[in-house]
Amino acid sequence: MLAKRLIACLDVRDGSVVKGVQFEDLARAGDPAALARRYNVEGIDELVILDVTATIEKRRALDATLRAVSAELFIPLAVGGGIRSEDDAAAAIDAGADKVALNSAALDDPSLVTRLASRYGSQAVIVAIDAKRDSERPAEPAPIAPRPAPLAPRSARYSVFSRSGSTRTPREAIEWAREAADRGAGEILLTSIDRDGTRSGFDCELTAAVSSAVPIPVIASGGAGTFEHFFDVFTAGRADAALAASVFHFSEHAISELKGYLHARGIPVRLDARTSQSPASNPEPPC
C-alpha cells in the first residue's frame, strides 16, 4: 500500500541548520548532513532543505550542503528557497537534489515549471504554494445577467502569497495548484500561512480542497504540533505527505513514535526503514 510520507524540513543558512533542529548536540554543530543522517535512521521518508541564505554570494554553501547530504543519504531530497531560475534549479540538481521546490519564481514566470519539467521530468518539480485564508470574501460586482451557479460552492477562499508570505498575489490557491499541475509540476507543497508556526494543526480544509482538485500528490505543511494533527491531515485533509520541522523536537524518537502511532490508527506508513538492512550488516532481528 502506498505509504503516507513524513517529510522533515531543515532550514539551512550559509551551510548550517538554523531551525528544525531535533538533537541538541547536532544542533550546536549545525551540520545538515549529521542531522539528515539521524533523521534517516529514525525512518524519515524524505528531506527538504530550505535555503534561507540571505545573500546570493553565500548561496554556494547550499551546493556544498546538498553534496554532503546526498553523498550518504539515499532517500528523496528536495531543495527549496531561492530557486529563482533554471540555472538555480540545475545547480541544485547537479549538486544532488532530486526535486526543486519553486515558489515565487513560478508565480513570476509559470513557464519555468514547464521548462524544468521538460528538462528533468515532472517528478523533479515541486510547486510550493503559501496560502492564506481570506478574512472575508471579496466583494463581487453585481452580475449584469443571471449567472449559472458555481459547480462546487466553496466555504473559504485562499489567497496565494509570494516572497516568503510577505506579498499577496491575485491568485487563488486551488486554481494556482491546478495550473501548476497542468504546467507539469509533479507535486504541490502547500503551506498554510495561518497555521505555520502555531502548532495548532494543519489546515485540513485547505489541504483537502487542493488535494481533491489536482491529480498530483499534495504535501501539507504548517501547523503540526501533535501526532493527532498528522492523523487528521492524512484523513480529513486528504494529504499524501506531511512536512514538519519543529514537531520533531518533541523527543529523540519522534519520527518512529509518530509512525507507530499512525500505523496503529490504520494510516499506511513505511515502517521497515531500520529492519530492512542487509542481514550481514545488521544481525538484529526485525522488530
Next chain:
Amino acid sequence: MIALVDYGAGNLTSVRKALNAVDAKFFSPASPAELAGARGVIVPGVGHFAATQKLDEDWRAAILSTIEAGKPLLGICLGLQYLFEGSTEAPSVPGLGILKGRCTLLPPTQKVPHVGWNDLRIVRTSRLLAGIPGGSSVYFTHSYAAPVTDACVAATDYTAPFAAVVESGNVFGVQFHPEKSGEVGLNLLRSFASFTSLASPC
C-alpha cells in the same frame, strides 16, 4: 566496469552517488561501441517513453549484443519499461522487446502519478532480490507501468498490480528508484554489481 547509459532522460547524479556508495565501478559510454568493454549495463531514465528514442539503432544493437553475450543488464524506472515491447505512452516508439508485453498507464482510480514508498510483493525467488524480504518499501515515481508477466519477480499493488521487479536470465529491471530507496535499494545495486564482477568483457 558497468556502463551507465546516459541518454539524457533525467539526471543521473543520484544513480552515480548510489553506485559509488556500493563501490561499484562504472562509466558512461560516449558511444555504443564502448559498451563492448563493459561487464554490465545499467539503463536508467525518467520521464516520457519517447525519451528512449535517443537510443538509436546503434545503441539498441549494442545493448542487445551485451545481453546476448550474457552480461547483466539492469533497467531502472523508464529503463525497465524499455525492456518491454513498447508503451501506450508513445505507441510508435518500440521498446527493446526483450520481455513480452506493453506498458500502460496505471488506472487513475487514485492519484496518478504513483509517488512515494510502496511495498514489494515477492512473486518468486530471484537473484536480484536475494536478501530483500517481501514487504520491503521502495520509492516509486511513475505513471506508466509494466504488466505482471512471467518475468515479474516482485509486484506492487497500487491502482492495479504492476511489475516492480523483473528478471529473465541476465536481464533485470526495477520500476522503483533503488538510488532513492534507502538500504533496500543499495542492497539491490550491490547484488547487481556483484553479478557484473562475474561477467567478463568481450
